[in-house]
Amino acid sequence: SPTPTATATGALVEFRGLRRAFGPTVALDGLDLTARPGELLALLGPSGCGKTTALRVLAGFEQPDAGEVLVDGEDITRVPANRRDAGMVFQSYSLFPHLNARDNVAFGLRVRKMPAAERHARAAELLELVGLPEHGGRFPHQMSGGQQQRVALARALALEPRVLLLDEPLSALDAKVRLTLREEIRRLQLSLGITTVFVTHDQEEALSMADRVAVLNAGRLEQCAPPAELYERPATPFVAEFVGTMNRLPARRADGGRIEVAGVALPVDGGIPEGGDLEVLIRPENITATADPEGTATVVSASFFGSVTRVLLDLPGGGTVHSDVPSRDAGALLPGVRATVAPAHRPVLVVPATGTTTGTATGAAA
Ligand code: ATP
Numbered sequence: 215s216p217t218p219t220a221t222a223t224g225a226l227v228e229f230r231g232l233r234r235a236f237g238p239t240v241a242l243d244g245l246d247l248t249a250r251p252g253e254l255l256a257l258l259g260p261s262g263c264g265k266t267t268a269l270r271v272l273a274g275f276e277q278p279d280a281g282e283v284l285v286d287g288e289d290i291t292r293v294p295a296n297r298r299d300a301g302m303v304f305q306s307y308s309l310f311p312h313l314n315a316r317d318n319v320a321f322g323l324r325v326r327k328m329p330a331a332e333r334h335a336r337a338a339e340l341l342e343l344v345g346l347p348e349h350g351g352r353f354p355h356q357m358s359g360g361q362q363q364r365v366a367l368a369r370a371l372a373l374e375p376r377v378l379l380l381d382e383p384l385s386a387l388d389a390k391v392r393l394t395l396r397e398e399i400r401r402l403q404l405s406l407g408i409t410t411v412f413v414t415h416d417q418e419e420a421l422s423m424a425d426r427v428a429v430l431n432a433g434r435l436e437q438c439a440p441p442a443e444l445y446e447r448p449a450t451p452f453v454a455e456f457v458g459t460m461n462r463l464p465a466r467r468a469d470g471g472r473i474e475v476a477g478v479a480l481p482v483d484g485g486i487p488e489g490g491d492l493e494v495l496i497r498p499e500n501i502t503a504t505a506d507p508e509g510t511a512t513v514v515s516a517s518f519f520g521s522v523t524r525v526l527l528d529l530p531g532g533g534t535v536h537s538d539v540p541s542r543d544a545g546a547l548l549p550g551v552r553a554t555v556a557p558a559h560r561p562v563l564v565v566p567a568t569g570t571t572t573g574t575a576t577g578a579a580a
Contacts, residue, residue: 224252232281243433256420259430301370316350483561491567503537505546
């Protein structure tokens with residue numbers, strides 16, 4: 215019989231060689247990925263990269279064409295969804311409209327034949343856990359979007375699942391509620407120690423909440439790493455340009471295995487491709503921009519982000535660059551003003567030149 219007070223503990227979740235095609239569309243193309251016990255793993259990637267399909271395969275709503283899903287070493291690939299130990303929260307509020315919050319949360323417990331008094335006590339406990347102790351009698355239409363998602367979370371946790379699956383649970387909410395719920399989901403997830411797989415297309419959400427972020431591209435894993443590592447040491451150009459804002463600037467080989475960008479020789483992170491034209495990937499915070507009447511760059515726009523101001527500049531040969539300037543130093547960088555731009559002396563990722571406009575900024579002849 216169910217134990218209403220037991221705490222869920224983290225399971226080890228493994229995707230091995232998952233493949234799933236829908237007609238000619240390959241949604242998962244040999245996905246290998248592990249969620250460690252108790253961690254919050256975010257699946258991040260552009261639209262159509264296979265995030266939701268991966269989550270649905272884990273939930274049992276979708277069968278892979280090849281590969282396995284293991285939970286704590288047990289192959290559950292063929293186990294039907296209703297016999298998998300997973301709680302799920304979706305983007306759209308999926309509460310039963312004719313049930314109040316308490317009965318929504320207790321629904322699964324009722325299906326499992328838990329006595330009424332016990333399941334009501336358990337539902338009250340869960341509503342308290344998600345910060346809605348007074349809302350048990352409310353129906354979905356009497357609650358805000360954020361409150362409904364809290365109830366959905368309580369419902370997902372009611373059966374003490376070994377894995378919590380979240381499919382863009384915050385994307386229908388307004389910005390303020392989203393930020394609050396991010397923190398609350400994270401706090402809850404940490405306190406319960408429940409392994410959580412979180413699908414999002416919002417990189418800020420992934421980076422701010424997750425222990426590790428898995429970046430997917432065309433059904434494959436590009437990189438899975440803690441947020442700071444993903445940002446500081448992207449394993450591929452795709453990750454470099456997908457996560458955060460990135461400048462792509464023309465470069466050429468310099469002495470001592472270094473690379474020259476805008477007249478400055480920089481150390482290299484991860485080697486220099488053989489032959490052909492080269493470009494480097496540099497974050498806006500690693501580009502300085504200073505107002506200078508003799509400068510060759512021109513300020514296009516400046517966006518205030520609180521402590522930093524992101525300045526967009528035209529470069530002499532065409533092309534643009536983003537520079538993050540401490541806001542207290544950015545006052546003179548007004549549109550039309552001349553400026554000098556220089557890369558900070560930090561290791562850069564060197565890639566073959568594409569000559570095309572990709573990512574969030576494009577380079578020009580230095
Ligand atoms: P988004 O962020 O837009 O939700 P996603 O990364 O979650 O995208 P998936 O929903 O997993 O991507 O879809 C991956 C690919 O598989 C897409 O090209 C999608 O159109 C396709 N696809 C997914 N489900 C089906 C289906 N049931 N029938 C046909 N094609 C599908």
